Amino acid sequence: xxxxxxxxxxxxxxxxxxxxxxxxxxxxxxxxxxxxxxxxxxxxxxxxxxxxxxxxxxxxxxxxxxxxxxxxxxxxxxxxxxxxxxxxxxxxxxxxxxxxxxxxxxxxxxxxxxxxxxxxxxxxxxxxxxxxxxxxxxxxxxxxxxxxxxxxxxxxxxxxxxxxxxxxxxxxxxxxxxxxxxxxxxxxxxxxxxxxxxxxxxxxxxxxxxxxxxxxxxxxxxxxxxxxxxxxxxxxxxxxxxxxxxxxxxxxxxxxxxxxxxxxxxxxxxxxxxxxxxxxxxxxxxxxxxxxxxxxxxxxxxxxxxxxxxxxxxxxxxxxxxxxxxxxxxxxxxxxxxxx
Ligand code: ADP
Ligand code: MG
Numbered sequence: 001x002x003x004x005x006x007x008x009x010x011x012x013x014x015x016x017x018x019x020x021x022x023x024x025x026x027x028x029x030x031x032x033x034x035x036x037x038x039x040x041x042x043x044x045x046x047x048x049x050x051x052x053x054x055x056x057x058x059x060x061x062x063x064x065x066x067x068x069x070x071x072x073x074x075x076x077x078x079x080x081x082x083x084x085x086x087x088x089x090x091x092x093x094x095x096x097x098x099x100x101x102x103x104x105x106x107x108x109x110x111x112x113x114x115x116x117x118x119x120x121x122x123x124x125x126x127x128x129x130x131x132x133x134x135x136x137x138x139x140x141x142x143x144x145x146x147x148x149x150x151x152x153x154x155x156x157x158x159x160x161x162x163x164x165x166x167x168x169x170x171x172x173x174x175x176x177x178x179x180x181x182x183x184x185x186x187x188x189x190x191x192x193x194x195x196x197x198x199x200x201x202x203x204x205x206x207x208x209x210x211x212x213x214x215x216x217x218x219x220x221x222x223x224x225x226x227x228x229x230x231x232x233x234x235x236x237x238x239x240x241x242x243x244x245x246x247x248x249x250x251x252x253x254x255x256x257x258x259x260x261x262x263x264x265x266x267x268x269x270x271x272x273x274x275x276x277x278x279x280x281x282x283x284x285x286x287x288x289x290x291x292x293x294x295x296x297x298x299x300x301x302x303x304x305x306x307x308x309x310x311x312x313x314x315x316x317x318x319x320x321x322x323x324x325x326x327x328x329x330x331x332x333x334x335x336x337x338x339x340x
Contacts, residue, residue: 014080015110017080018080018110019107019110019155021080021103021107022107022108022110022111022156023159024303025103025104025107025108025302025303026107026111026152027162028162028164028172029052029055029057029060029152029169029173030056030169030172030173030175030176031176032056032060032108032149032152033050033052033060033173033176033177034176034179034180034303035099035104035105035108036050036060036108036147036149037050037062037177037180037189038098038099038180039062039098039099039104039105039145039147040062040064041066041098041184042085042098042099043064043066043067043068043144043145044066044067045064045065045066045144045187046065046186046187046188046203047064047065047187047203048062048064048177048180048188048189048190049062049063049064049190049191049192050062050173050177050189050191050192051192051193052170052173052191052192053193053194054166055163055166055167055168055169055170055173056169056170056173057151057152057153057169058151059148059150059151060148060149060152060173061146061147061148061149062146062147063144063146064144064145064146065142065143066144066145067121067143068118068119068120068121068123068126068143068144068145069116069118069120069145070123071118071123071127071136074116074118074129074136075134075136077116078114078116078129078131078134079106080102080103080107081101081102081103081106082102083099083102085099085100092299093293093294094293094294095293095298096293098257100298101299103302105131105147108149109132110155111152111153111154111156111159112149112150112152112153112154113131113149113150113151113154114130114131114132114147114149115128115129115130115131115147115148116128116129116131116145116147117139117141117145117146117147118141118144118145118146119141119142119143119144119145120143121143123143125138125141126140127139170193170198174191174198174199177189177199178199179252179254179259180259181209181213182209182213182214182252182254182259182286183254183257183259185204185205185206185209185210186203186204187203188202188203189201201213206235207224210236210237210286214237214250214286218237218239218243218250218284219237221239221243221284222237222238222239222284223237223326223329223330224236224237225237225287225322225326227318227321227322227325229314229317229318229321229322230318231291231295232289232290232291232314232315232318233289233291234288234289234290234318234319234322235287235288235290236252236286236287236288237286238285238287238323238327239283239284239285240327240330241276241277241281241327243284244273244277244281244282244283244284245281246280246281246282247282248282250282250284250285250286251266251282251283251284251285252285252286253265253266253285253289254286254287254289255289255291255296255298255307256289256290256293256296256298258307259305260304260306260307261305261306262306262307264309264315264316265287265289265315265319267316268315268319268320268323269283269285269287269319269320270283272319272320272321272324272327273323273327276327287319289319291309294310295309295310295311296308296309296310
C-alpha cells in the first residue's frame, strides 16, 4: 500500500493550539475549578465562592474579592502565554504564585463559553468581556473577579464523553476546593451546587481548618507535626496507625501551598509507618512542606500536580524522620501518660 502523500508543514491556528493545551490542563470540571481558584488566591482573595450547575458541566462560576483585572488588560488575560506572574527565567525559578504559565484562561476559553467580569479597587465600575467575541461591556461589581465557564467541552464531544456522572464530577470539584481550603486556612471558601451550599469553610487558623476539612475523627487520631530540617519546614498532621485506611484518600501533601502528588514523599511517609502498618493499610496524613522555591521545580507537569526536588534524598530523609519522630512521641505519650 502506498504511504499517504506528504502534507506541507503548517502553523496551527491559535484556537487549535489552545484546544490542544486544554487537553493537558482541563480534564474535567474539577480542573477548571482548580485553575480558577488558583487565580483567585494569586489575586489575594480573602473569600472565594464557587457555583456549579450539573456537576460543573453546564456551568462553573468562581467569584473572588481579589485585586481584579484592569479593563485594558482583560483581553490579555485570555491570551495564551500571557501572565502577570512572571517575566523572566529568574522569576520562574523563584515563583511563589500558583500560576505562571499564562495558559489556563486561554485553554478553558477554547473548550467552553467563558466570560470574565472584573473590577479593580480604583475603577469606577467593573467590565465584562466575552471570551469568544472579545466584546467588552461595563458591568456592576464590587472589586474582584468573576469568571463564568458554561458548557464545558461543548466543542470537543470526544472529551465530553469521558465525563462521569454529575455526582462524580461534583465530588471531584468539591475535592479540588477542599485541597485549596487545606492550603489556605486564612481564606474563606464556599461551594454551591444548583443553588445549595454543598461545602463551606470560614477563614480560620490551621488547626481549626484541618478539623473543619478533614473531620474531628481524623484530628483525634492524629498528631501535630512541626519540624525544621535545613532548608525544609514540615508541618501538618500524621495519623496514628489506628487512623489508617483501606484507601489513599486521606493523604494530602502540599509543597509551598500547592497540592501535589509525589512518589518520593509518599514513599518516605509509608516507610515511616513500616513497622506499624500491615498489609495494604494506608496511612492518613496532611503534610505541608515549605522549601525555598529555588530548591523545587514546579514546572514539570502542565497541571503542576508533580514537582521535582533538587535534593530528593534530603527531602525523603527529612520527611521520614519527621513522621517517625511524631509516631514515636505518640507511642511514648500513650505508654507513659503525663500526670496532670
Ligand atoms: P496564570 O495564572 O498562569 O498567570 P491564567 O491564564 O490563569 O494564567 O491567567 C492569566 C492572567 O489573568 C493572570 O496572570 C492574572 O493576571 C489574570 N487573572 C486571572 N484570574 C484572575 C483573578 N481571579 N483575579 C485577578 N487576576 C486574574
Ligand atoms: Mg492561572
